[in-house]
Amino acid sequence: MVSASPSQVKPQAVRTALRLIARLDIKGANLIKGVQLEGLRVVGDPQIHAAKYYQDGADEIIYMDTVASLYGRNNLVEVVSRATEHVFVPITVGGGIRSVEDARTLLRAGADKIAINTAAVKEPKLISQLSDVWGSSTVVLSIEAKKIGEKKWEAYTDNGRERTGLDVAQWAETGAKMGAGEIFVTSVDQEGTKKGFDCELVESITRNVDIPVIASGGFGSPEHLGQLVDFANPTGVAIADSLHYNRHSFEQIRSFCLANGIATRDFKSITKIGS
Numbered sequence: 001m002v003s004a005s006p007s008q009v010k011p012q013a014v015r016t017a018l019r020l021i022a023r024l025d026i027k028g029a030n031l032i033k034g035v036q037l038e039g040l041r042v043v044g045d046p047q048i049h050a051a052k053y054y055q056d057g058a059d060e061i062i063y064m065d066t067v068a069s070l071y072g073r074n075n076l077v078e079v080v081s082r083a084t085e086h087v088f089v090p091i092t093v094g095g096g097i098r099s100v101e102d103a104r105t106l107l108r109a110g111a112d113k114i115a116i117n118t119a120a121v122k123e124p125k126l127i128s129q130l131s132d133v134w135g136s137s138t139v140v141l142s143i144e145a146k147k148i149g150e151k152k153w154e155a156y157t158d159n160g161r162e163r164t165g166l167d168v169a170q171w172a173e174t175g176a177k178m179g180a181g182e183i184f185v186t187s188v189d190q191e192g193t194k195k196g197f198d199c200e201l202v203e204s205i206t207r208n209v210d211i212p213v214i215a216s217g218g219f220g221s222p223e224h225l226g227q228l229v230d231f232a233n234p235t236g237v238a239i240a241d242s243l244h245y246n247r248h249s250f251e252q253i254r255s256f257c258l259a260n261g262i263a264t265r266d267f268k269s270i271t272k273i274g275s
Contacts, residue, residue, distance in 0.1 A: 017263045018229060019236030020250055021060040022053035022243055023216055026076060026095075032066065033244055035192035043244045047082055053243060054087040057250040059265055061087055062184070062214075062238055064115070064142075065095025066159050077109045084110035092184070094142050100129055107134070115140040115184055118157040121164050124178060131179025136211075140182045141175035143168055145201055147189055153201050160188040169204040176209040183209060184238070187217035192241055194220030196227065203232035214238055222248065222256035229262055 024046050025032050031046040043049070050061055061083070065076050076093050083091060093106045094115025103114045114134075119126050120141060130139045144160045145153040145168045153168040164171075172183045183205055187198040197218040206213045212235035215228060219239045228234065242248040257264045 016235065017265050018234075018257065019059040019214070020057070020253055020257075020264060021062055021214060021236050021238040022050070022058040022250075023062045023064065023238040023240040024050060025064050025066050025240065026079060027066050028075065029079075031244070033192065033241055046079055047086075049244065050083050051086045053250065054089055057254065057265075058089060059236070060090045060092065062092045062094070062115070065093075077105060080106060080111050081109045092140055094140070094184070099126070100133055103130055103134070107138070113138050113140050113182070115142040117142040117144065118162075120175065121155065121157055121166065124174065127175055127178040127180050131181070136179050136181035139180050140184050140214075141172065141180040142184045142186070143172060143175075144186050144188050145198075147187075147198070147201070151200055151204065153204070156188060160191075168201065169208050172205045172213075173208045176211050180211065182212045182214065182235075184214045184216065186238075187215075190218030191216070193218060194241060194247075196220060196224040197232075197237075199228050199231040202228060202234050206232050206234060212236065216240075220247075222253050225253065225256070226260050226262065 026046055031043045031049055033041060033043050063076050063079060080091060080093055090112040091110065092113040092115050093111040097103055097114055097116050098119040106114060114130060116126060127139060127141065144156040146156055148154045155164045155166040155168050155171050156162060157164055185202060185205055187201050190198050195218055197215055202215045214236040215234045216238035218224065219237065219242055225237055254264050
């Protein structure tokens with residue numbers, strides 16, 4: 001992982017507001033968290049955490065079913081359905097989505113976007129099929145990336161267990177051309193370590209696609225976010241560990257962004273639905 005030094009930071013175009021996203025990894029009925037997608041431990045009730053993050057100012061919520069691909073099914077229909085009763089920001093759902101019908105079930109339950117990984121690798125045309133039905137803005141290509149060489153990463157599936165042989169940057173570019181409206185990239189190497197994002201990984205994608213890129217894996221402090229934005233200019237960041245264990249709040253992260261010239265949604269000026 002590379003932290004961007006001042007000499008590495010490249011000039012950036014005018015940025016849109018950075019999306020601050022809560023990531024909730026789900027196993028069964030539980031919110032879980034691990035390190036490098038392994039050693040998963042139960043954190044608590046995902047409904048309680050999702051409601052808290054919404055109230056605290058999350059721009060979006062991402063639910064990832066961590067074992068769905070292993071069992072060939074997604075168990076988040078009830079979780080999403082319940083979440084929509086008290087969460088009024090966009091919800092993305094991923095894990096075990098293998099068909100248009102799987103996606104339809106989750107969208108009917110209240111999901112706004114569908115994230116696909118394993119099924120897209122096995123059948124890339126699924127990206128186009130989903131995009132044709134619901135539009136590209138609904139389709140997220142989720143990529144689990146592991147570094148395999150100097151500025152080179154391989155895409156993995158099944159919660160970072162299975163190699164695909166696909167170059168991450170090329171796969172992201174292919175996904176965008178096939179109709180994905182967003183790339184959600186997780187650095188398996190940095191995930192859960194709190195050591196900072198893999199800035200080079202994210203930049204390898206943002207420079208090759210013209211669709212939103214969400215970075216996940218490694219957030220340990222707001223300073224890590226600043227390094228990532230300066231180096232790679234993602235559209236959003238997904239945060240898990242620091243939120244789940246109350247190390248940082250969305251208010252603290254937004255305050256850092258405000259103090260450092262990083263545009264984010266003006267949460268305080270918005271009257272929340274249901275409040």
